[in-house]
Each structure stands twice: as C-alpha cells, then as structure tokens.
Amino acid sequence: MKKTSVYSFLLFIFLLVIWEVTSKSYSELVLPAPSVIVLTLVDGLLSGYFTQHIQRTAAEVILGLFFGGVAGFTVGVLMGEVAFLRKLLFPYIIASQAVPKLALAPLFILWFGFGMTSKVVITALVCFFPLLENTVTAIQLSDIQKQELFKMLGATRLQTLIHLKIPSGMLGILAGLRVSVVLAIVGAVVGEFIGGSEGLGALIIATQAMMDTALMFATLILLTIFGMILYLTVSWLEKMWMKRLKKEI
C-alpha cells in the first residue's frame, strides 16, 4: 500500500516536470509553469486573497450538497419504492437534469436572487441526479429471499427500507454520492460563473479577464483539492461500511 503512494507520487512529480519543461516554450498566458502557479497559490493563501472566496464556495458546496444529497436520496428511496412515483416523476427529473443549468442561470437569479441561494440551488440540482439514480437502482436490487424474510417478520415498508434495502444497497448509493460530491463543486463554480462577485468560480472568470493564467490555475488547484477532500471523505465512509461487512478491507 505504501508502495502505491510512492508510485502515485512519482507519477505526479513526473507529470510536473513534463509540464514545467513544456511551459518554457509557451507564453505564460497559454501555459504557466507549475513553479509560477505554486508561487501564486502560496502567495494568495498567505496574503488572505483567497480566504473569502474559499469560504464562500465551500459554504455553497456544502449547503448545496446537503440539500441536493438529502433530496436525491429521499426521492430516490421514494421512487425506488413506489413504482407509480417512479413512472410519474422520471420524465421531469431527467428533464431537470438534461437542461444545462448555465443557460437557465438568469432564471435562477430571477427566482432566487443574487445571493448565495441561487448558487446553492444550482449545486443542489447538479448533485441531486447521480445520487437519485444510484439510490433508485440500489433500492430495487435487494435479494428476493431477504425480502421474504422481512415480510415474514411483519416488517413495515419503512423498516424493510431501513434495515434491508438501504444497507444492502449502501455501496451503490455511496458510488452515487462520490459522483455527486465531485459534481457539486462543478455546480457551485458554474453558478458563480454566471452571476457571482465572490467565490472561486467568480475568481476564475475574473482571472480570465485579468489574463492572469497562473492565478486561474492556482484557483483550479484549490478547487481540485477541495474536490479530493470531499471524495476521500466518501471513500472513508465506504471503508467504514465495508469494515462492518467483513473484517477485511
């Protein structure tokens, strides 16, 4: 296991070196060198330039993830359970997902104002779908034999859900959540693209107008790190769950 991290790290260094060398033959506008980017990043972090933007985006992502996640899971469970709802709602849900949020942004702003709300809504919408899809599928997958057991035990629908369907579909649900957390960041950033004066997404737009490519890359690195933290959190949850299942990894 230790060896893997070493390789992963070596690969990372290797990519960085290639990048550094390549960047020499390009204008800083096109491809800034990693060294320059890191300097910009450290500088921005130390001077507090990033602070308010990081806070803002983090708040949006976390709120959006919370609402979108809870909604995706709940609706997923309901639709997995009730075939009627599934058939009734799926067209609307696919529609709501297939529509590019960015294009609807002006409408969101119209409905939810300029503040954080509109971005939280977009984020929630974006991370709603993967969790919903996986929950619906996972909920329906559970073993028929075990379902008969629960029928026999006189379990209510809710109990069957809590004690059978959700636990047995947990890994699938967590796979959906992993996709969701990563998309949540994209959602928040895209939300900030359209009409934000604060947050890392707004900063990216600003850096483009400023033609400060190094600062843009630094911002992207911050976003990536944030994404990885969220992703690893879900992976950790999964590991905890697997531990419950078998004592091995």
Add this chain to the structure above:
Amino acid sequence: MKKTSVYSFLLFIFLLVIWEVTSKSYSELVLPAPSVIVLTLVDGLLSGYFTQHIQRTAAEVILGLFFGGVAGFTVGVLMGEVAFLRKLLFPYIIASQAVPKLALAPLFILWFGFGMTSKVVITALVCFFPLLENTVTAIQLSDIQKQELFKMLGATRLQTLIHLKIPSGMLGILAGLRVSVVLAIVGAVVGEFIGGSEGLGALIIATQAMMDTALMFATLILLTIFGMILYLTVSWLEKMWMKRLKKEI
C-alpha cells in the same frame, strides 16, 4: 400503467398552465409564455433553422459519449480489477472531474483546435466519471462464492470479468450510464458555450445575448428531448437485461 401516463400528462398540463399564467406578468425577455415558445420551436423546426445545430450537437454528444463511455467502462474495469491502478490513478481522475471544464475551455481550444474535437473531448471527459465510478464499484461487488466457483473452473481473470463480474454488476453499470448520457449533453452544450458557432449550446449563447428568450427556451426543449431519448434508450437496455434475469419485469 396507463393510468400513470395519464397522471404524468395531467401534471404536465398543470405545470404548463401555471407557467402560462405566470408569464403574463413578466416581460417576454425574462419569461416567455409556453405558447410563444412552442410557436418558436415549431417555426424553427419547420424552417430548418435548428437542423444544423441539432446535427452538430448530436454528433458531439454521440462521439463524446462513445469515447467517454468506452474509456469510463474500460478504465473502470481495470481499476476495479487492479487495486494498484485504483490507488495510483484515482487522484488524477478525481482531479480531472473536479476541475470546471468551462474554465479550461480556452486551453482545450488551444490544444484541440476550434473545431468539433474540443467539444467532443469535453463531452467525453464529463460522461467518463459516473460510468467509471459505478463500474469500479459494481465490478468489486460480485459474490465471493461465485468468484470461488470461477477460480475452481480455472477461469482467467478476463473470463471472470466477462462471465461473472460484468453481468452481475450490470444494473449498477447501467445506472452509471444513465447519469453519463444525461451529463454528456450538458458537456457538449458547455463545450459549445465557450466557443462554437454551431450547435444548440452556441445557439443558447446567441439567443441570450440577442435576448431572444423564447428561442432560448425552444433550444432548451430540444436539448431536454434529446436527453430523454438517450435516457430512455438506456432504460430500455436495462429492461432487456432484466428480462434475461427473471421473466417478470
């Protein structure tokens, strides 16, 4: 089943009526009435105004979906099988997903040119991840007992994959594919946002600046229909698979 479609349709009509009524109190630039939108849509379709844009976007989506899907599935299988690869590559894959493609768009254009390639690349990148995540999870989930059976039958790794792991994880993989196809459209549209003179995404941008909101909504409807067609195709695949599994639905 018939009843559900009736309810679904009634709900649709209800939503339309609410919209029509609401739109009366807004400027057409802000919220056009559904009747106006439908007129614009029909008009655009009949006059052939949409044709080239639809073709362009469809081509991008299908190509992107193909490359992204094949890559997501293949890499998912590899990472599900080889723990080393999983640990080595995941940071890079999360990174590639957490980065907002829109911000990198100018770079994509530099790398892949002004034509369709850059949009196909973005689309592929976007639909790569959900399929990958679900494939990795589904591949690892298969029954231990059945794995022992395959070991006993002297099956090679590839055979175990083809005859056991992929079929038993099929439903999970299809759930990922459903998320992917829907995201593919978003990817293509976002790709066209940045710099495209053709395609439904470019059309949306054009309508936005020209403030032809009705045309924008008509374009969004086309995109939504396209998304639903793709989604239903995957659902149909799933139904076929389920039929193989048990003769019931």
Add this chain to the structure above:
Amino acid sequence: KEEGSNEKESFAQLTVALWSQPITESVNLLVDDEKGFFKEKGIDLKVIPGAGGGDAIKNILSGQADIAFTDPGSLYFALDKGEKLKVIYNIYPQNVFNIVALKESGIEKPEDLKGKTIGVYSLTSGTRQNLLILLHQVGLTEDDVKIVETGISNFAPLIQGQVDATAATDTGLYLAKQKGLGDVNIIEVRDYLNIPSDVFVVTEKTYEEKKEELKRFVAAYRESAQWMLENPEEAAKLAKEFAIDGKDENINLEIIKLRNASSVSEDTEIKGLGAIDADVLQKGADTYQQLGLVNNQLDMSQVVTEEFLEVEQ
C-alpha cells in the same frame, strides 16, 4: 447614531446591474462605503453582477435592478424586441474596441483583414459585433473573413499564431502586452464608428416613477467618475479591496487610466460627464440593422433622455 436610522428611511434604494463582475474599471461604483458619493445624495446603492450586457438589461426588466450598466448592442437588441427603455447617461463615450494583429502580419487597416482569420471571444460578444461594425464601415462582410470563437483568452491564439488578428478591448490589449504580447498593429474601431461603449439604461417605468432618485443617482455617479478622473492612484488602491480583479495595484492604475480616457470626449468637455450623443447611437442602431443584427428601425431620439444631465445650481 440615532439620526442615522432616521435618515435611512428617506434613503432611496437603487440597484445597478453591471455587465460584469465588480471589476476595477467600475471601482467608482463599488467604493460607496468608503467614499459615500451616493450616500451623500441619499442613495443606498447596491451593485449586482452579470455576465454580459444582456444580463444587465434582463435584470432591470425582471425588477432585480433599477439601472443597467450595459453596452449599446444589448440595448438595441432589447429595443428590437419591443421593450420600452431609456438611456439616461453615457458612461464611456469612447468605443474601446480594437483589432490587434502581430506586426509581421502586415495588417494595418481594416481592408487588410480580407481573407484573414480573426479571433473573437464568442459569437455574441462585443468583440464580434464591433468587428462586424468595423468591416461594415469599409464595405466588407462576415463572409470576407474567417471568424473563430476563441473563448475569453483570445490573445493566446494570436501569440500562438492560430489567428491572424484578434478583436479585443483597450484593457485586454494592455493586459496582453503585460503578458508579453510583442509588437502589434492596432486598428481602433473608434476611428471608424465611435459609438459609446457603455450607457446607463432604465425601463420607461422606472424612468417615470423614480425621476427624483435617478437625478440624484446621475449626479452622484458623475461625482464618482470625476473623483476617479482626478484620483486614479486612490481608486487603484481601493480597487485592491473592492474589485474582484484588483490584485495588482499598478495594473489597476493603468486600467483606471484607460477607463478615465474613455469616460471623456469633446461632448463631455462641453456638456459635462455623461453627455449622450443621440446621433452616434442612432448611427450604431442603423449599422446593427444593416448588419442584420436587429430587424426593426430604431428611433434613438425616443430612447435618449438628457433630462437628468442638466447641471443644477
């Protein structure tokens, strides 16, 4: 401060919808907490961001804002759709757009662009519209050149040689030069058709209902613009705190100087800052119509109002 809260009640809430994020070049709108241009006039100013001039207009149409900080192109489009709008102030009477080509390309005047590949931000950006205007002035059309959408960092393809020329703004050109853009030839659009870059637009309804407040707003904005003209260093310093792109004070200063230059014209020397030239706006509208960008004949004299520009006392 007891009276403070009392005073607040007589304060007029006004919201300005920007075409962009709160950026350095509009710093005079952002520093009211510090400088109080608007507060002194009894205005509680709020600024909301947008992505393009179209957003700004939509935001006033939907009631999210009272005043739009927008370009004439977006104004023409909205008027073309039958919206009732009024132009109350000319923010930048100078056209800030230009076409930039590398020295070695030999492009020196608009006619040289024939057959060349030219980069623009996007299909609907100001860069494309102004490129079309320029071409139109010398009798060329879109079909005589190859326009490519390069995305927002449009100088990169120019440096990389993927395009022969790129359409940009004065500030964009300045920044690109900072980033190592070599010797270039510049064709200024203002030399061919000097339509304003940005104007303040309100809906007819707001115009009727909030005359008093609008008058105070225009006066306050004028003061703030005057301040920026007179104190570019101070403005550059404040931009560091108040503008999202104000990271580097020296760059801020240069940008502010550029904007100051585009805020004044022969007209403003005479009539004061914000003077609107209805004729040139009309010319712009006609050009847009000839280019097929708008369908209807627009009458700008109906749209322009100079009643808030009269200097008091």
Add this chain to the structure above:
Amino acid sequence: MSFLVMEDVTYSYEQGKNQILRGISWEINKGEFHCLLGKSGCGKTTLLKLAAGLLSSENGSIRLQGKEVIKPLPNCSFVFQTPTLLEWKTVIENVLLPIKLKRKIRSEDMEQAMEYLELVGLASYRDCYPLQLSGGQQSRVALARALMQKPSLLFLDEPFAALDAITREELQDDLLRMCYMHNITVLFITHDIAEAVYLSDRVAVMAHGEIVYQTPIMLERPRRMEMRYEPYFNELCFTLRQVMNGERL
C-alpha cells in the same frame, strides 16, 4: 378446532402454466407438529410459503384460526431453506432482528437471544458476521432468529439439512421441547424420513403437487432416543419410503 386449515389450494408460478400445487387440503390442530415429505421439486416449499401468506393461492382458501391468510401474520415464523442472514449484522444482531423491527431492544431480549444461541450451540459466535460461519452454523442462527419471534405457528423448511447427525438430533430434541413448552404449532419440511417420523404427530407425503399419503404417528411424547430403534418406528419409515418411491399408493 383446527388451527390452520388449507382447502383445495392450487398454485402455479406463471399464470396458466403448469400447476405446482393441485388441490391440496390439510388441517393442523393447535400445538400439533406436522411434517411434509416429498421428492425434490414436488412443491413443498411452495406449499409452506402459501400457508405462511408469502404467496397467495389462486383457488381454495387458507385459514388460520378461522381467518383467511392473505399476508404473513405476526405470530407466524419461517425458517427458509437457505439461511438468509443479513451479512452486515453480527450473529446476535441477526437473532435480535425480529425484536428490533417491533420495538427497542431491552436487556431481557438480549438475554433471551443469548439463550437461543446457547440452544443452537453458537453462544461463542455472537459477535461474528454470517460470512465467518460455516454452512450449518448459519442455518442454526436462522433457527434461533425464528424462535426469537415467540411464534405460535412455526414454518420450517429443511432447517437441519446442513447439519450432521449428532447436532441434528440434539436440535430435534431441543425443538420438540421448545414447541411443547410454548405450545407451538409446527409445519416442518424435511427430506429425512426418520426425522419426520421422530418429530411429527402426522406426516404427509407430497408428489407432483398433491398430497399422496398421510399417516398419524402414534409415538409417546416426549420422544426418546430409543424410539428410533423400535419396530413401529422402522416400519413407519419403511412405509413412507415406499410411498415416496411411488411403490405404494
């Protein structure tokens, strides 16, 4: 008065296709222990599931204490042919499941569960997960779980099939004692003729979806080890064997 009454019960898994059960009638009085014998695939499990309300019959009626059985009743308990444990719960949690679905677990429940685990000889495995148990151990956990419900009617589908002769005989005696103590009515499926005779008050033999033979067992209660070697016992076994073989009808 009869406790459980089946009258002319017919069933087929696929509507209209071949009938699995054909006009079966059967009665069990309160506190009686009945066994079903029959060749593999003759429909024993199907009949048990019908009686338990897990399936519903096409024709005929099934009544428990005079009331039609349309869904599983709370005072009935079922041990399936395969153990059907929840892999993500420990042995003790699995045994406590029926209680957990009803109310909060009290310390008496815990004690009771441990008592049953003791009975099936698995007290020391309380904190193991099902996948860590041998096949026979799993089926014993399933039995303990069924007893936890304190049923008045118990359905057992080959619960001892995976057990060695010794463990099996011990459990047979334990089961009989339990049922006598709590006056539990039992319907038991086995393929072991001696087991059927030893346990039951009445034995039925099924073939091709019909009850082709039945006999009361006139052995003293409580049963004792030695009875297995009595001539009457052996005679009964021999007769039943012949019936199952289709030799005597």
Add this chain to the structure above:
Amino acid sequence: MSFLVMEDVTYSYEQGKNQILRGISWEINKGEFHCLLGKSGCGKTTLLKLAAGLLSSENGSIRLQGKEVIKPLPNCSFVFQTPTLLEWKTVIENVLLPIKLKRKIRSEDMEQAMEYLELVGLASYRDCYPLQLSGGQQSRVALARALMQKPSLLFLDEPFAALDAITREELQDDLLRMCYMHNITVLFITHDIAEAVYLSDRVAVMAHGEIVYQTPIMLERPRRMEMRYEPYFNELCFTLRQVMNGERL
C-alpha cells in the same frame, strides 16, 4: 502411489487467531472415494477448499500427483455447499459454463450437458432460470456442472444435503457409477453417516480441526441397495456415530 497428499496442514482465517485446522494429514489414491464426516463447524469445508487450492495453508503441504497445489487445477472440480448458479443464465447455460470458459461450445458438449441433466433428473428444466428451481433442483444442476468438467479429482461439499432420501440414493448410485467409469478420485463431505459408508472406500471423522478417526470400508463394489441393511454396514454406522458423539476415541 498417492494421488492427493496432505501433510500437516494448518489453517486459520484470521492470522494468528484461533486455528480452524490443526495439523491434518491425509492421502487419497487414484480412483478412491473418501468421505469426511464431522460436526457442523468443525472445519470440513475449510479442508476441502484447501485441498482444492481455493485457500492456501500456512504450514504443511498439499500435493496432487506430486506437485504442490497452489491454485485450483483444471482437472479438479468442486461442488459447493450452496448451489452457486449464475442467475442470469439458464440451467443448460449454467451446466455448459465450464466448457464455455475453455472453448466454443460444440454440439457434442450440448449433448453431453443434456445427458448429465438427464442423470440428475432435470432435462425438462433446461431453459429455466435458477430462481425458478427448487432448492434441491439447484444443487443437482451444480452437480451436473461439476461433472461437465470431466474432472479426475472431484470435491463435493454436501451436494445431496437438500435432497430427499429417494432422489439422494438414486444420485448416490449414479455418482458411484460415473466415478468408477471415468476413474474419478473423490473427496466428499457429508453429514449423513450412512451416505458416507455407502459411498466411500475410506471415511474420516473430523472434530475441532483434527482428524480424530478413520476407517476403511470393506464393502464390495459396485455397491448394491441391500448392503445398506447388512450388519457390517450398520455396525460401521454405529461406530462412526459414537466417534462423532465423542464417545469413542
């Protein structure tokens, strides 16, 4: 010369924790039929998996025809304690699986598979899916599949546990015939003492991970029904019973 040799085999599932197998040595000659008896949980399945190369021992060695067993060998076949069929394949496809993993299916293979299905009495179920079979039918399909491999060494883990006496005895005779015809070496787990005696050349009794008793069975081959009622047969059964009960060591 010995065909399969186990020497001082030790195993525990969790490193360092309690040993499941403790220093087991055993030899089987080519063509012999050996049975393992033992109480539930004594380690029979574990030993079989070790011998088959599914698990690898900590100490000691397992050799097949002189070669160390480190992974499952192609000439070995294993019938698991639970049937382990692939739910998405029909009965005939399940039986043909071992062939399919080796090469294209020929019409001879099809005939061969139908022959084995005939043997286990399930020819008419060839196009059913596993979930449509009764418990006993499933385990018979698993047996047919194992035979399809034409193994020279066959591991059977309670293959007849879910079968009624009649079907079981028929299959016992069929199995013996098959093994004799093809000179198949068999290691068989059962909890039915009579079955062990009837089938084997040698019976071993396990307890707590050790072989505590072994005896050759001196019955004529081919076995005949009547042998079950000979005094020698009953004596052997009685002795084994006592050993299992811990009474005679």
